[in-house]
Amino acid sequence: MKKILLTILTLATCGTAYSQVVCAGVSPAAIQGNYDYGIQGSCGQWPGETDDGTWGAWTGGLDFNNPGNFVQAELMLVEDGTSGLNPQGNPISQEGCNALTNNLTGKIAVIYRNTCWFSSKVYYAEEAGAVAVIIVNREAGIIGMLGNTDIMNGPLGIDCNIPAVMIDITDGQALVAEMQNGPVEMFIGNKLGAFSNDVGAVKGEFLVPEFGGDLVDIFDGFEVGLQAYNYGANDQSSVTIQATIDGPGGNVYDETVVLPTMLSGDTAFVFPGNTLEFPAFDLGGPGSYTAGDYTLTYGVDLGGSDDANFDNTYSVNFSLNSDVISRSSIDGANLPVANAYPSNSVIEYEACTMMQEPNMSLLTNQNKGATGAYIIPHTDTNINNLAGAEIFVNAYLWDDAWVDLDDINYQFDPATADAFQNLNLIAFGTHYPGGNSEVDVPVFVEFNVPIYLADNQRYLFCAQTFQPDIISFGYDNGIDHDANQAIFRQPVSTVKTDNGTFTGGWAGLSAPSIALRIEAGIGLDEVNAVHGSAFPNPTTGKVAVSIDASGDATLKVVDITGKVAMNAKITLVNGVIKVDMSSLDAGVYIFNVTLKNGKTSQFNVIKK
Numbered sequence: 001m002k003k004i005l006l007t008i009l010t011l012a013t014c015g016t017a018y019s020q021v022v023c024a025g026v027s028p029a030a031i032q033g034n035y036d037y038g039i040q041g042s043c044g045q046w047p048g049e050t051d052d053g054t055w056g057a058w059t060g061g062l063d064f065n066n067p068g069n070f071v072q073a074e075l076m077l078v079e080d081g082t083s084g085l086n087p088q089g090n091p092i093s094q095e096g097c098n099a100l101t102n103n104l105t106g107k108i109a110v111i112y113r114n115t116c117w118f119s120s121k122v123y124y125a126e127e128a129g130a131v132a133v134i135i136v137n138r139e140a141g142i143i144g145m146l147g148n149t150d151i152m153n154g155p156l157g158i159d160c161n162i163p164a165v166m167i168d169i170t171d172g173q174a175l176v177a178e179m180q181n182g183p184v185e186m187f188i189g190n191k192l193g194a195f196s197n198d199v200g201a202v203k204g205e206f207l208v209p210e211f212g213g214d215l216v217d218i219f220d221g222f223e224v225g226l227q228a229y230n231y232g233a234n235d236q237s238s239v240t241i242q243a244t245i246d247g248p249g250g251n252v253y254d255e256t257v258v259l260p261t262m263l264s265g266d267t268a269f270v271f272p273g274n275t276l277e278f279p280a281f282d283l284g285g286p287g288s289y290t291a292g293d294y295t296l297t298y299g300v301d302l303g304g305s306d307d308a309n310f311d312n313t314y315s316v317n318f319s320l321n322s323d324v325i326s327r328s329s330i331d332g333a334n335l336p337v338a339n340a341y342p343s344n345s346v347i348e349y350e351a352c353t354m355m356q357e358p359n360m361s362l363l364t365n366q367n368k369g370a371t372g373a374y375i376i377p378h379t380d381t382n383i384n385n386l387a388g389a390e391i392f393v394n395a396y397l398w399d400d401a402w403v404d405l406d407d408i409n410y411q412f413d414p415a416t417a418d419a420f421q422n423l424n425l426i427a428f429g430t431h432y433p434g435g436n437s438e439v440d441v442p443v444f445v446e447f448n449v450p451i452y453l454a455d456n457q458r459y460l461f462c463a464q465t466f467q468p469d470i471i472s473f474g475y476d477n478g479i480d481h482d483a484n485q486a487i488f489r490q491p492v493s494t495v496k497t498d499n500g501t502f503t504g505g506w507a508g509l510s511a512p513s514i515a516l517r518i519e520a521g522i523g524l525d526e527v528n529a530v531h532g533s534a535f536p537n538p539t540t541g542k543v544a545v546s547i548d549a550s551g552d553a554t555l556k557v558v559d560i561t562g563k564v565a566m567n568a569k570i571t572l573v574n575g576v577i578k579v580d581m582s583s584l585d586a587g588v589y590i591f592n593v594t595l596k597n598g599k600t601s602q603f604n605v606i607k608k
Contacts, residue, residue, distance in 0.1 A: 021046060033310060036203075038143050041145055041146045043147075045062065047190075053158075054119075055157040059161040060161075062163060068193040070190055074108065075110050076110065076130075096121040096125060102128065119148045120155050122147075125162070130162060132164065140378075142166050163188060193231070198307050199302045205482070205483050207484055209294075209318040212326055213326040223272045226241055228300045232302075239259040239268070244296075245281055293318075337513060349465055349471075349496065352462035356490065360453035371447060372444055374515040377433060377471055377474075391433070395425070395427040396426065404490055405490070420460075427450075428448055461516055473513070475510040476511040480510065531547070532545065538605075538608050540582070547601050553596065586608055588606055
């Protein structure tokens with residue numbers, strides 16, 4: 001279990017909540033909860049935003065900076081009579097780019113994104129009587145929305161007087177599917193003071209398991225915690241927070257924390273190290289847990305009738321298995337799942353997951369190691385084909401000299417946006433997709449050498465492309481690690497883009513769909529293998545090769561195509577020999593050292 005050095009800033013039991021503007025499902029139960037959303041670009045009505053001039057001020061006093069301002073209504077798809085289907089297979093008539101043919105009086109309009117200005121969609125929905133708009137993105141992820149400012153391009157943003165949000169395609173599809181079963185009601189606005197009796201929580205503000213798919217051989221539980229709000233106008237004296245975990249054999253954890261009186265607008269912090277906290281989920285260390293599927297559920301209860309209970313319950317699924325470890329959820333075949341594919345690069349993009357566990361030697365003791373990783377590649381199949389693309393999967397030792405992100409030794413260079421100071425490539429794999437049949441599905445990329453994993457060593461496992469205009473990689477938005485990073489101060493899903501390298505990852509700290517495959521004995525010879533490394537790595541010239549041995553040996557250096565670049569007899573003095581790589585081309589090289597006793601060492605060196 002990851003023990004915490006608590007660095008959360010607020011240690012009091014309760015404090016004042018910031019205004020909470022949410023897009024939330026009210027009914028039926030299947031769609032309840034808060035949704036991630038994008039907004040009308042800086043229209044001034046959203047908290048913390050200033051008017052950028054492309055949208056007008058909304059009528060009816062709907063300034064979401066003010067507590068209690070909200071819209072709650074039934075959803076309705078728009079229709080403008082246009083024939084045909086768009087590239088996503090949705091009716092073009094439901095893109096709402098022309099005057100609508102249906103009456104949306106009092107409804108929240110649901111509109112597909114695609115071919116026209118966002119302000120055209122909002123304007124025509126408002127003309128048809130809609131009180132707000134939900135735009136469904138045409139792809140995974142969400143963006144902010146600018147209004148049109150040129151009358152020649154259609155309705156202007158300044159002529160729109162109702163709020164609009166954009167939601168992810170997956171969430172949008174779920175809402176539209178539920179609309180086929182009956183009325184669906186949504187809430188958009190500021191919850192603070194909107195109802196008399198109302199408590200709840202927010203996605204991303206509760207602790208989740210470190211891995212959605214974890215190894216039963218090393219799993220030893222996790223910390224539990226949640227931040228709760230009293231949004232209502234009334235004070236509450238009977239609020240409780242319950243956390244339960246149900247597994248293959250039934251319930252394995254059930255704890256309730258009773259909160260002191262929460263005044264209207266108060267926030268309660270129930271995290272490890274605070275005045276109020278949950279006990280850790282700990283059944284006794286590795287070997288004490290059963291493989292299978294588990295569900296962690298948080299519930300916030302005010303002790304009576306809640307006027308807006310659509311944000312009172314949150315659940316996160318995780319699984320224990322013997323095959324893979326992944327921050328994302330895994331399916332029944334122990335493969336990672338993905339529902340978002342963010343990217344923001346034109347030259348290079350590397351999506352990474354960090355792992356640092358205290359029990360990795362339990363795998364080594366069983367002669368188990370990492371042989372490769374599953375990733376989920378993505379492309380827009382309307383314009384691209386994955387065939388011929390090149391994808392790299394890299395395994396790094398991340399040896400920066402800091403304990404957590406608050407350590408004074410943690411360095412982020414603002415000039416270069418470089419979050420990584422000491423990465424050492426230890427294994428890699430290359431994958432050439434056969435075609436679009438591999439889009440949005442897990443594919444396995446084998447490492448050039450299997451690797452053992454060490455206790456408490458910080459690793460990065462990354463999916464990399466130099467064709468980010470074509471390729472992105474899957475993430476699981478169902479698991480939000482924001483609270484984990486805020487509390488434990490360890491990076492979760494680092495990202496490298498054209499703009500630099502970042503420990504914070506994408507907004508929302510969704511889980512990279514990168515699953516490390518663990519196997520026993522395949523290509524690993526614990527008896528004959530010895531540890532070896534090189535420094536500096538990467539290098540521009542000479543490296544000091546360090547091997548856990550002394551005496552005569554042979555060194556063979558090959559490039560990633562298998563071509564021999566160097567072959568020499570060497571003598572290790574106190575386990576060290578210097579090797580000059582200055583004559584070699586830039587690239588990744590595999591060092592193979594064979595000792596006189598037959599033992600071997602293999603590791604990678606990058607030549608700049």
